[in-house]
Amino acid sequence: MDDLYRELIIEHYKNPYHKGTLEPHDISFEDENPLCGDHIRIDLRVDNKGIIKEVAFDGHGCAISQSSADLLLDSIIGKSVEEVKKMDKQTVLDLLGIELGPVRLKCALLPLKILKAGVYGLGEATDDLVEGG
Amino acid sequence: MPELSSAHFNVEKIRADFPILKRETKPGIPLIYFDSAATSQKPDVVINAMDEYYRNYNANIHRGVHTLAEEATAHYEDSRTAVARFIHANNANELVFTRNTTESINLIAYTWARANLKKGDLVVLTEMEHHSNLVPWQMLAVEKEIRLEFIPVTEIGELDLQVFNKLLEQEPKLVSFTHISNVLGTINPVKQMTFDAHKAGAMVLVDGAQSVPHIPIDVVDLGVDFYAFSAHKMVGPTGIGALWAKKEILKEMPPFLGGGDMIKRVYLRSFTSNDIPHKFEAGTPAIAEAIGFGAAVDYLSSIGMDKINKHEQEVTQYAMEKLSSIKKINILGPGPAKRGGVIAFTLDGIHPHDVAQILDLDGIAVRAGHHCAMPLHDRYGIPASTRASFYLYNTVGEVDQLVLSLEKVKKVFGE
Numbered sequence: 001m002d003d004l005y006r007e008l009i010i011e012h013y014k015n016p017y018h019k020g021t022l023e024p025h026d027i028s029f030e031d032e033n034p035l036c037g038d039h040i041r042i043d044l045r046v047d048n049k050g051i052i053k054e055v056a057f058d059g060h061g062c063a064i065s066q067s068s069a070d071l072l073l074d075s076i077i078g079k080s081v082e083e084v085k086k087m088d089k090q091t092v093l094d095l096l097g098i099e100l101g102p103v104r105l106k107c108a109l110l111p112l113k114i115l116k117a118g119v120y121g122l123g124e125a126t127d128d129l130v131e132g133g
Numbered sequence: 134m135p136e137l138s139s140a141h142f143n144v145e146k147i148r149a150d151f152p153i154l155k156r157e158t159k160p161g162i163p164l165i166y167f168d169s170a171a172t173s174q175k176p177d178v179v180i181n182a183m184d185e186y187y188r189n190y191n192a193n194i195h196r197g198v199h200t201l202a203e204e205a206t207a208h209y210e211d212s213r214t215a216v217a218r219f220i221h222a223n224n225a226n227e228l229v230f231t232r233n234t235t236e237s238i239n240l241i242a243y244t245w246a247r248a249n250l251k252k253g254d255l256v257v258l259t260e261m262e263h264h265s266n267l268v269p270w271q272m273l274a275v276e277k278e279i280r281l282e283f284i285p286v287t288e289i290g291e292l293d294l295q296v297f298n299k300l301l302e303q304e305p306k307l308v309s310f311t312h313i314s315n316v317l318g319t320i321n322p323v324k325q326m327t328f329d330a331h332k333a334g335a336m337v338l339v340d341g342a343q344s345v346p347h348i349p350i351d352v353v354d355l356g357v358d359f360y361a362f363s364a365h366k367m368v369g370p371t372g373i374g375a376l377w378a379k380k381e382i383l384k385e386m387p388p389f390l391g392g393g394d395m396i397k398r399v400y401l402r403s404f405t406s407n408d409i410p411h412k413f414e415a416g417t418p419a420i421a422e423a424i425g426f427g428a429a430v431d432y433l434s435s436i437g438m439d440k441i442n443k444h445e446q447e448v449t450q451y452a453m454e455k456l457s458s459i460k461k462i463n464i465l466g467p468g469p470a471k472r473g474g475v476i477a478f479t480l481d482g483i484h485p486h487d488v489a490q491i492l493d494l495d496g497i498a499v500r501a502g503h504h505c506a507m508p509l510h511d512r513y514g515i516p517a518s519t520r521a522s523f524y525l526y527n528t529v530g531e532v533d534q535l536v537l538s539l540e541k542v543k544k545v546f547g548e
Contacts, residue, residue: 005545036486036502037516060516062484
């Protein structure tokens, strides 16, 4: 079977560590990929030093977008908000450990786009938030 | 396994006409193309007809008197005649070349509807429309303050005609709906609905994008006022489509885009419109594509639309039977007896994008997403679906491979 559906991805899709919502939260943002209707909301709790303490995501989507969200959130616990701002496309590809074509890349990058729009306090999640790398 | 190449329809011979069907998606993996509802593949005769234009008689049409211009004009207009004849129009002048079905519908919204609809007028659409038959009317509703109502879709994927008849009591000015749903495969009763709409005083526009490629169409017999379709879904090229309308209606309609070819006489501050259908074809059109469109309908006619439809029905019924046996599959739309060659489905617990991606590993091209029908997916409470669609070149052997590969998808996800 193709790398795209390696065990790590299926595992995080079927049994995500961080699925759910946080109430109350310090940062929350949600958006969707209009091409496929994938929808993700990300909630964070951040301490007064700007360190991410708790994470959660909710929504629905394909195995790539959902496992990307779970792996991404898992990787930012204990990191600072400033560090999250520096993350880009390559961060996500390294976490997933796969190569992606242009269409599925959008699925993989949706969670990071939403996360960064949240930490920057922006009104919308745009593609330029995840370019580079 | 019964291979469907009976005397009347030799699918292997047809497949040989489509060069792309010889390719492999990856070494050793032949292409299985189940995405014809998005766009069909093209036979050599269509590709060659366009190639021939560019190689031998490339020229602009309708103006020049030189040999090439005359040949190009003749081929362009011959294509119009062929396409008009294909849908049994009475007159080639009733056939306007557009870019595609979307542009044909927009043309009606911009010309006929702008001239004839006023604030408070009602346009009736349906819940199963492609975005191309929703958004132009939403835009017009904002501009002209017209009202929109929708014929609901029942659980099994048919239009609720009782509600339709109730809506007709409100005397709509236009009823616009799809002939065959691009998601559900539902074949709507166009003739009956048109009869009822006319009785209530409404005009009727039908989106034929999914019907003209697959079933014999007679626009006069259907009785509709406007019929829109695209070449690229019926073995023709992209970039060209058609709008058919009755001559009397086209003559009364204001022009669409302004520019060359759509005029008779231009003054500094005014113009007079050309005759139909040229009045609606401003600027240099897609000449090669129009010629390819003509070659496409000639090709389909040479095989016979009845035979193409019968073959598709056999493949679709076989696929419905086989797919239904898969556990945790949910097939959208009506039973096999009442549908076109489109099967959209969901697999419990597996996103359609993942289904399509894993099928692609086996060379199977299907579509995943909302298929430009988001409100219809909302109606069924699903974000997306996977769609397999069939055409004259598909075989039951390919359907068997689809079923095997879907079992593989389920295994990957441990379902």
